[in-house]
Amino acid sequence: MDKNKKELSKAWESQKFEGLIYKKWEESGYFNPDNLDLPEDAPSYSIVLPPPNITDKLHLGHSSMLAIEDLLIRFHRMKGFRTLWIPGTDHAAIATQNAVERKILKEEGKTRHDLGREKFLEKVWEFLRETQATILMQTRRMGASLDWSREAFTFDDERKGAVRKMFVEMYDAGAIYRGERMVNWCPRCHSTLADDEVDHEEKKAKLYWIKYGPFVLATSRPETKLGDTAVAVHPDDERYKDMVGKEYDIPGVLGTFKIKVVADKVVDPSFGSGAIKVTPAHSFVDNEIAMRHGLPMKQIINEDGRMMENCGKYAGMTTAEAREAIVADMEKMGLIDHIDEDYVHNTSQCYRCGSVIEPIPSKQWFVDVDKKLDRLNGKSLKEKAIEVAKSKEITFIPDRFTKRYFHWMENLHDWCISRQIWFGHEIPVWYKDSEIIVSETAPEGEGWIQDADTLDTWFSSGMWTFSTLGWPDNTDDLKKFHPTQVLETGYDILTLWVSRMIIMSLFALQEVPFKNVYLHGLVLDKHGKKMSKSKGNGINPVEMIDKYGTDAVRLSLLVGNTPGNDLRISEEKIEGLKKFVNKIWNISRFVFQKINSKETEYQEITGYTISDVWILEKFKNLIDEVTDDIENYNFSQAGEKLRVFTWDDFADWYLEISKIEKNQQKQEILKNILADSLKLWHPYVPFVTEELWKEVDDTSLLIVEKWPKKEKYEKILQGIHPKKREYSLLLIQKIIVSIRNARAQYNIQPTQKIDVTIFAGEKFEFLNQNENIIKNLRTNIGNISISEKGAELKNAYYENIEDVEIYIALEGVVDFKKEQERMTKEISQKESFVNALNKKLSNEKFVENAPKEIIQQEKEKLELAKAQIEKISSFLQKIK
RNA sequence: GGGUGAUUAGCUCAGUUGGUUAGAGCGCUUGCUCGACACGCAAGAGGUCAGUGGUUCAAAUCCUCUAUCACCCACCA
DSSP states (O other), rough: OTTTTOOOSSSHHHHHHHHHHHHHHHTTTTGGGGGSOOTTTTOOOEOOOOOTTTTOOOOOOHHHHHHHHHHHHHHHHHHEEEEEEEOOOOHHHHHHHHHHHHHHHHOOOOOOOHOOHHHHHHHHHHHHHHHHHHHHHHHHTTTTOOOOGGGGGGTHHHHHHHHHHHHHHHHTSSEEEEEEEEEETTTTTTTOOOGGGGEEEEEEEEEEEEEEEEEEESOOOGGGGOOEEEEEOTTTTTGGGGGTOOOEEEOOBOOEEEEEEETTTTTTTTTTTEEEEOTTTTTTTHHHHHHHHHOOOOOOOTTTSOGGGGGGGGGOOHHHHHHHHHHHHHHTOOOOEEEEEEEEEEEEOOOOOOOBOEEEEEEEEEEEEEEEBGGGGTHHHHHHHHHHHTTTEEEETTTTHHHHHHHHTTTTOOOEEEESSSSSSSSOEEEEEEEEEEESSSSSSSSEEEEEEEOOHHHHTHHHHHTTTTTSSOOOHHHHSSEEEEEEEHHHHHIIIHHHHHHHHHHSSSOEEEEEEEOOOOOTTTTBOOOOOTTTOOOHHHHHHHOOOOOHHHHHHHTTTTTTOOOOHHHHHHHHHHHHHHHHHHHHHHHEEEHHHGGGGGSSSSOOOOHHHHHHHHHHHHHHHHHHHHTOOOOHHHHHHHHHIIIIIIIIIIIITTTTTBTHHHHHHHHHHHHHHHHTTTTHHHHOOOOOOOOOOOSGGGSSOOOOOOOOHHHHHSSSSSGGGGSSSHHHHHHHHHHHHHHHHHOOOSSOEEEEEEEEEGGHHHHHHTHHHHHHEEEEEEEEEEEEEOOOOOOOOEEEEETTEEEOOTTTTHHHHHHHHHHHHHHHHHHHHHHHHHHHOOOOHHHHHHHHHHHHHHHHHHHHHHHHHHHHHHHHHHHH
């Protein structure tokens, strides 16, 4: 230990140190597993950072993700794993395009079409570089120990190559095809959306009951009548039985048209009139009915969400305008039966821009999830994806999400991967007349035109675990680090992202992308509301870091955060944890002071004391429990245990005792426990612990120190005579608390000394040895007398702790009426306890069935309580 | 309609295979510069573990039903 070191400041100054420490870590190279000093066969531990969208700066949800993952990474690095955490960002195709469109629209009042594809993409890159820089800065400030040398972007050149390769391979294997299908169409984004990119929201609307030839039927979308080709009824519906199979003339706003009546089980006879109009081109359900019954399809709404040429005078109107016009015309023709005003139904909206989704038929690229693939031994992607979860090759934490995963997978339809937006991975397909070439590179020769569409953003992010490790090349990284150990992400993208990653990895490598999926919840404000810009209830992570320090912010996101559950957070919580970080600082400051002093007075007592044994025992167990909890993803619980140990046991008891008890062993114990505590704390609060580590060893960095082992403490404890372990410090603690309590109850000035007499029975020797602690640990006792037994004292405050009798001389101060009440209450409490125990122990079934230890425990409790009652009663008699 | 989760102190939440008289943080009350820390120390008040019925020697913990809240999936035209 360097004796010339400057004294530590009075409080932890996060702003002063955090930047320097992070720089030192980065320069050390330890974020990169290649620089770790490890044996050749060290096991790998890898995590890919879920790449944040470059649409916006990071919010507290990202911070929580970074805190959890960095905790796992730092823990495993210290545990001796070849630990890799890969950083990156996501180009977020459609989301980014929307963000830029909104920005341009706001600033320049233009649309992307005014700019053209090339100019627009320039704008996107400009925007992207800005947000990307902010995101990377924010990530560093969280203390994330990511290997920046392996940083990736879902839209950089390497990833572009991987995506093209993937597409071609999947196409060649028959896992990708092009086909005409019903798709979710966002007229604003001008693009298809996958099923789970569509949000559903309940809205009030009108329900129109229209006269429809021989039927009256209810619809919320009368404008689609122009595309109707049938009426469907339930096969068992008696009302319409005779009409099934027949054709009818239906009067409409554009003249009379013919429809066929079909019977289909999807029709709910109890809704409306039990008959529905079928619009095969603009409704998923209707489309399915049409397929089953071979009905013709008539498209009437185009990709702009407007009525098509075939809609006569309504052509060019938006669907909303057309609805109004058509209803007005139908009213005139007497075709409206009546209108329900308050009909509540679910509407479909684009998850990015909120526009109403139009189902339309369109020619698109799809991933075939049901195609049996040779590379998967004749299984489909879907089957294989289900199988790996069933076989527990992939496990979900918490487990309940496994069910959700299965449910989603089992109902998975082919995945539409083409998008009609400009910003995204280009589809590696070229057309010339009727010819088509699918290839990683553009074909030779003239006249080939590349597919104008781009790929769904989840296609490239689905490849993230292996595209970041060098795939398609069979790199060392890929061999060492794939599959990754854990995917840590929000439960809200379980289907959108996690399941896509599983599918993509199974196809590309025939292996899972990760072994465990840890799902965290949402970060909510203190009222349990989702944080959002519009509500103004968001908490800016960088602002909090500036104010309270990164360690406090990290703790606020780890404490009280349990897998799969949402987390409420407030500035007050962060502030409170800042105080705790400061407590760690000051505890360490005190310990360093103590172990750096060379006071010889520490030689007073030789050998370990009860407090030494107690703290060593506690710490030994703590190492095990914390390690166990972290390995089982119980981060909050491990943190809680660390806090209780550090603050309550170590600081409030052991350090206080160390001010009184002087023995040789103290310095060594303090030094060891503090140093190892810093290690245990490091994954939670890396900055303050790293700074303090300098005082322990300024030649090494804590980030690569070895994780503590309990064996070290076991060994010390084994060398201690068992007699030292006979009674616990707990008894002394209880006695001390009761004396302090008596002082508080009677408002004894802190400076005023009191006299105490203790009758300890068989614990006489034990308490006598520890007299000094009882006398001085904020009890301020003048004279203390400890003996086996003696005559009851009068005019004293009386307390019975585990059958140890304590008399505090408080002549003239004690209020005996109050004391009588206190003791009477205590006796009656103990009596009801004794009654309950008696009842339990006299129950034959209990004695027969309960484990022996439990019975023994209960008996001991009973004996103790009885003895206490007797002694308290006896004292009570005396003062009456 | 199907599913999941939550319900424990005024507030936020722990409580992992059922077994001390149910815990913590914040807040609250009272008193304190005691060899680091007022970003602190000490003492204390506060709970029929949502309700109901059951299983068990024993239930906050397992099962039934109910209520309230939140979310997910599907979808009604």
